[in-house]
Amino acid sequence: MVPDIKICGLKTPEAVDRAIERGATYIGFIFFEKSPRHIEPMDAGALADRVRGRVKIVAVTVDADNEMLEEIIAFVKPDILQLHGHESPERVLNIKAVFGLPVMKAFSIRTADDLRKLEAYDGLADRFLLDAKAPAGSELPGGNGVSFDWKLLTALDDGVDYMLSGGLNKDNVGQALSGTTASGIDISSGVESAPGVKDLQMMDTFFDAIAQARSAEETDRKE
Numbered sequence: 001m002v003p004d005i006k007i008c009g010l011k012t013p014e015a016v017d018r019a020i021e022r023g024a025t026y027i028g029f030i031f032f033e034k035s036p037r038h039i040e041p042m043d044a045g046a047l048a049d050r051v052r053g054r055v056k057i058v059a060v061t062v063d064a065d066n067e068m069l070e071e072i073i074a075f076v077k078p079d080i081l082q083l084h085g086h087e088s089p090e091r092v093l094n095i096k097a098v099f100g101l102p103v104m105k106a107f108s109i110r111t112a113d114d115l116r117k118l119e120a121y122d123g124l125a126d127r128f129l130l131d132a133k134a135p136a137g138s139e140l141p142g143g144n145g146v147s148f149d150w151k152l153l154t155a156l157d158d159g160v161d162y163m164l165s166g167g168l169n170k171d172n173v174g175q176a177l178s179g180t181t182a183s184g185i186d187i188s189s190g191v192e193s194a195p196g197v198k199d200l201q202m203m204d205t206f207f208d209a210i211a212q213a214r215s216a217e218e219t220d221r222k223e
């Protein structure tokens with residue numbers, strides 16, 4: 001299966017264009033003021049308008065209220081809302097009912113117990129995103145460049161569809177693709193030269209690593 005590729009935390013037309021040229025199927029805009037990747041809804045809307053229809057546009061929010069969601073949706077017209085905070089199952093249902101958009105619920109994973117939290121959202125969230133728990137001292141629930149132990153994922157039921165996130169980079173993406181059942185991968189700081197600064201060369205190297213992993217998989221399959 002060809003996984004979805006999400007490049008998150010984009011802020012410039014150059015980075016958006018390069019992500020799509022190289023094969024991103026999702027791009028994410030971060031609406032969280034403490035993040036170096038934060039972008040104003042109006043600016044994200046302009047970037048989204050350049051590429052609408054060529055890629056799924058994800059609005060990433062953290063425990064946002066309806067007023068904030070309304071503003072983001074009005075400017076950006078995202079395809080999906082990524083809820084990266086402590087949104088309860090009831091809040092997920094409420095957001096879907098009010099705004100009529102698919103929801104990707106993010107979970108912070110460190111232990112097997114963290115994975116059990118998905119159960120309460122089964123059938124409510126349209127997709128799951130499994131990210132690493134923030135390291136102590138970080139104010140960011142995502143974009144920390146750290147991975148969780150992917151071996152934990154073997155405990156998930158076969159049918160659970162998830163996007164894998166957290167600390168992905170050119171060196172470990174091959175292992176993420178071959179060693180997990182993720183239907184998508186998500187990267188942010190692994191293609192940055194500094195917090196919030198996407199590096200086009202690093203993006204190229206990341207996509208090259210994906211292409212290499214896919215071709216190795218294809219060779220294995222034929223043998």
Ligand SMILES: O=C(O)c1ccccc1NCC(=O)[C@H](O)[C@H](O)COP(=O)(O)O
Pocket residue numbers: 008009028030032035036037060061062084131140141142143144145146165166167168186187188189190
């Ligand atoms: O990236 C952020 O700054 C961020 C801030 C607040 C909530 C979510 C955030 N990122 C969400 C993402 O989807 C990131 O791509 C994901 O956490 C992976 O980040 P990284 O480990 O840096 O690849």
